Amino acid sequence: MTKDKDLNDLFLDTLKDIYFAEKQILKALPKMAKAATSDKLRAAFDKHHDETEGQIERLERIFELLGKPARSKTCDAIVGILEEGKEIMDEYKGTEALDAGLLAAAQAVEHYEISRYGTLKQWAIQLRMKDAANLLDETLKQEKKTDESLTVLAESAVNLAAAA
Amino acid sequence: MTKDKDLNDLFLDTLKDIYFAEKQILKALPKMAKAATSDKLRAAFDKHHDETEGQIERLERIFELLGKPARSKTCDAIVGILEEGKEIMDEYKGTEALDAGLLAAAQAVEHYEISRYGTLKQWAIQLRMKDAANLLDETLKQEKKTDESLTVLAESAVNLAAAA
Numbered sequence: 554m555t556k557d558k559d560l561n562d563l564f565l566d567t568l569k570d571i572y573f574a575e576k577q578i579l580k581a582l583p584k585m586a587k588a589a590t591s592d593k594l595r596a597a598f599d600k601h602h603d604e605t606e607g608q609i610e611r612l613e614r615i616f617e618l619l620g621k622p623a624r625s626k627t628c629d630a631i632v633g634i635l636e637e638g639k640e641i642m643d644e645y646k647g648t649e650a651l652d653a654g655l656l657a658a659a660q661a662v663e664h665y666e667i668s669r670y671g672t673l674k675q676w677a678i679q680l681r682m683k684d685a686a687n688l689l690d691e692t693l694k695q696e697k698k699t700d701e702s703l704t705v706l707a708e709s710a711v712n713l714a715a716a717a
Numbered sequence: 718m719t720k721d722k723d724l725n726d727l728f729l730d731t732l733k734d735i736y737f738a739e740k741q742i743l744k745a746l747p748k749m750a751k752a753a754t755s756d757k758l759r760a761a762f763d764k765h766h767d768e769t770e771g772q773i774e775r776l777e778r779i780f781e782l783l784g785k786p787a788r789s790k791t792c793d794a795i796v797g798i799l800e801e802g803k804e805i806m807d808e809y810k811g812t813e814a815l816d817a818g819l820l821a822a823a824q825a826v827e828h829y830e831i832s833r834y835g836t837l838k839q840w841a842i843q844l845r846m847k848d849a850a851n852l853l854d855e856t857l858k859q860e861k862k863t864d865e866s867l868t869v870l871a872e873s874a875v876n877l878a879a880a881a
Contacts, residue, residue, distance in 0.1 A: 563805075563814040567821065570801070629804075630825060633797025637734070640793075641727075650727040657731065657836040661794060664832035665825060672821040675871045707839050 564676045565619065569626035571669045572612045576625060578662060579605045581635050585659065588642050591652050593706060598659070601699055608695070611688045618685050634661050656707050663700040670696060728840045729783065733790035735833045736776045740789060742826060743769045745799050749823065752806050755816050757870060762823070765863055772859070775852045782849055798825050820871050827864040834860060 582605065586598035616623040638658030645651040670693040677686035746769065750762035780787040802822030809815040834857040841850035 558809055558812040558814060560814045560817055563809065563818050563821075566808075629797035629800040630794070631797070633793035633795070634829075636793040644730075645722055645727065648722040650722060650724045653724055653840065654727050657727075657832075660836060661829060661832045664828035665798075668821075668825045668828035671868070672824060672871070675874075676817065679874065704835070707836070710839075710843065 560676060560680060564673065564680060565621060566626060567669065567673055567676075568612065568615060568619075569624050570628040570630075571666070571673065572609070572616075572623060573625035574628045574631035574665070574669070575605055575609045575612065577628070577631050577635055578666075579609065581638065581662075584642070585638065585655055588646070589652055589655055591706075594652050594655060597699075597702060597706060598655075601659075604695055604699065608692045611692055615685045615688055618682065630665055631662070634658075634665055637661070653707075653710065656703055656710075660700060660703050660707075663696055663703065666696045667693065667700065724840060724844060728837065728844060729785060730790060731833065731837055731840075732776065732779060732783075733788050734792040734794075735830070735837065736773070736780075736787060737789035738792045738795035738829070738833070739769055739773045739776065741792070741795050741799055742830075743773065745802065745826075748806070749802065749819055752810070753816055753819055755870075758816050758819060761863075761866060761870060762819075765823075768859055768863065772856045775856055779849045779852055782846065794829055795826070798822075798829055801825070817871075817874065820867055820874075824864060824867050824871075827860055827867065830860045831857065831864065 579602065582598050582602040586595045586602070589595040589598060613623045635658075638655070638661070641654035641658055642651070645654045670689050674686055674689040674693055677683075677689055743766065746762050746766040750759045750766070753759040753762060777787045799822075802819070802825070805818035805822055806815070809818045834853050838850055838853040838857055841847075841853055
């Protein structure tokens with residue numbers, strides 16, 4: 554029944570999955586920025602919001618390269634990851650631990666994206682879609698850089714605490 | 718109402734979250750191993766199953782260090798990530814793309830774990846819980862190594878395809 558499905562189908566399915574995820578992330582980031590108490594953390598979320606818009610455009614270019622309409626497919630993973638972030642925002646609202654929780658939620662999102670873009674890039678290479686591979690690599694590098702910046706923020710909180 | 722919650726609470730909540738996640742992963746891995754067609758991929762899942770048992774024990778030691786009972790808290794993120802893996806197993810069963818899909822699902826799991834253990838380790842340092850930080854770092858290193866091995870497997874598939 555499904556014997557005819559191949560890596561092209563899996564690539565397209567996963568593209569739809571991350572397209573859905575990016576759009577959910579785009580909606581979540583302003584809420585996370587609004588909730589953050591640290592200016593640096595808010596600035597990091599605002600910056601990533603702008604980057605996410607560019608990442609969505611890159612995905613739309615890949616759909617074009619494939620000659621397929623840009624469509625979303627519900628991504629249970631990002632729904633769950635963002636739901637956890639929302640719980641943290643609710644449960645830790647007004648507490649000193651809120652920013653730490655927001656940072657952790659954002660890093661879980663970044664790692665999901667890093668995993669998906671890494672996979673899609675490998676498949677694009679395997680499927681000999683060089684332009685798509687380059688676009689995916691561009692986003693992958695951006696996601697890794699964002700995760701590193703968030704780690705620096707998390708570590709600076711550690712250093713502040715250690716110095717206190 | 719929640720003003721009194723602090724980083725200690727967030728640490729404990731997140732510990733319960735990853736404890737739940739690890740137990741779900743422990744249940745999912747034998748199913749993924751059974752589904753895999755490549756011997757190398759099956760061996761990687763079996764190996765990670767054993768490692769996961771050790772990671773669960775390390776979490777239980779941290780609960781002990783905290784003087785708290787080892788309890789799970791539903792982790793929506795891992796539920797979503799594993800649900801996606803299950804969908805791949807169903808939709809790509811019997812196809813040539815199944816192993817690629819299983820590998821991708823496993824890497825999404827690894828990245829979630831890397832993000833959570835990285836966060837927990839930082840918080841343990843911030844909370845000056847050296848023994849907990851060391852245990853978390855041990856698991857974090859193991860998860861990163863597992864992700865690297867899975868990347869090598871994914872790349873070897875690429876190389877095989879390129880050589881074909």
